[in-house]
Amino acid sequence: MTTTAPARPARTRRPASRRGVLVYAVGVLVLSVLGGLVMASSPDPETSAGALLFVMSPILLAVGLRTIGREGWADAGLRLGRERGWYAVALLLFPVLFLVPVALGALLGDVHLAPGAAERFAVLFATGLAARLTFAAFEEFGWRGYLEPRLAALGVPALRRHLAVGALWAVWHVPYIVAFGDGYTGVPLGLQIPMFSVAVLAMAVIWGVARDRTGSVWPAVLGHGMANAVAWPLLSADVLVLDSPLVFGARPESLVVLPLLVLTAVVVYQRWGRTSVGTVPA
Template sequence: MKSKRNVMIFVVVVLVSGWIGVLVDHFLPEQPQGDSLGMGIWLVLPLFATILLRAFMGDGWRDIGLSPNFKGNIKWYVVALLIYPVITFAVLLISYLLGWMDFSDFNIKGLTSAFAGGLLIQFIKNFFEESVWRGYLTSKLSKLKLSDFWLYLTVGGIWGAWHIPYFLVFLSQSDIASFLPVNRWLFALVGIITMIFWTVMYTEIYLMTKTIWPLVLMHMTEDALVNPLILDGYIKITQGKEILVSPSAGIITTLLYLVVGLLLRGRRKRLEEESVLNPPPTFTNKV
């Protein structure tokens, strides 16, 4: 009962945090785009809520997932680091073969420099974000024995809904146009659907490793690679094909991430079955 109550409190804070930020920015209009006080409030309130719930409302700290759990999980760290680069390369290759992208401005040295330069800030940012979405919400909901489908849908839906003020207010129209040539409302809808699909692979890696660190690395890689690739103009997608092969939210791209997530789910299920059929040996002391 306590867990359900605290999750509900968390969800309410998540859903209102961005709109509190929008209200603050309304009264402080002279602020830099993408770096306003309101945007800062939107980013930190969910984390602040999890700290209060853990410290003062009985949630505790044991399930936050801060232990790296390297033993037996190194392969999942590697998988987490490779997912976004591999899928992005696959989408670029498909687009090249079909003539759906212009690579005349592509510069591997410049992209590599932008990627390396963004890793630290994205690592810090996504440590806080994954502490919230996997370290708190996924952790708490998984204990409520939700089915896999409802766990994906709930976590992904709340994660996506948290972004609505970002999509509708904080994000510039020019950045939206770089990702998809649609209006803000449609972009928000696509963004939420994308995050629900992404949640499958994030959830599965978390459930297998019981730590947030592979997810921090995976999220870091996505932000440091895909966003500069699009926003810095290294690729130009043929008009009308953006909805199919946008490296962040295209239909083909998102379906590939869903396939990865479902493959991970299959692997987790097999590991669980093996652990039931072959439990670890128990040792007793004979006197």
């Protein structure tokens, strides 16, 4: 007579918990502040270890909770997903939005092309694209790869979830902005931070809906990376000279872009966010 050993129970992913979300939120904010302090004490904040700690904090917390915390990777959105038209939205949204202030400012005489602007833009865009996409992935693996699906699993309604992610995303940026001071923008920080926060909330709705519709984190990575890859060359004095950066800057929070971005978020949510197909893997 032979006997068989009892089968080992399958390892299962731990269910979503408020504790995991709290650990994530507190963790990214702590690392953000630490990164900002190191940046503020560095002669070159952008290339300091603090900047790397700052930008990597979302993915560090997400990977830690999914591995050490044994939450698993089933809902991380690592596949390309469904409804792939959202990739076109991600690719084109910010190039189109940033074209508006540049064109309008040029018509009104407030935006001036530097000599060789087109060639300089092409070089800066091409050489910076890989890094901008990588840094976007560091962020989005946390915001849309971890926090969005974790809140969804806890039953948080879609719009409230997107805005909660956006609020944390905005606060997380503050130490970085303060560490740069006047080097980040010519706009006073008392005005810059609130306007930027509104822009981040709008972006959180757009990329949150894209995450729901596709089940993938990659549209957010692509859209986030493209926004930065296009904005940084356009903000270079070697490409554009701006008489009124608060109005015509190629930034999500400029006075021309911000209302367009908020309107886009409203339309995206009204059209696609109310009938989301869920943040489950596709």
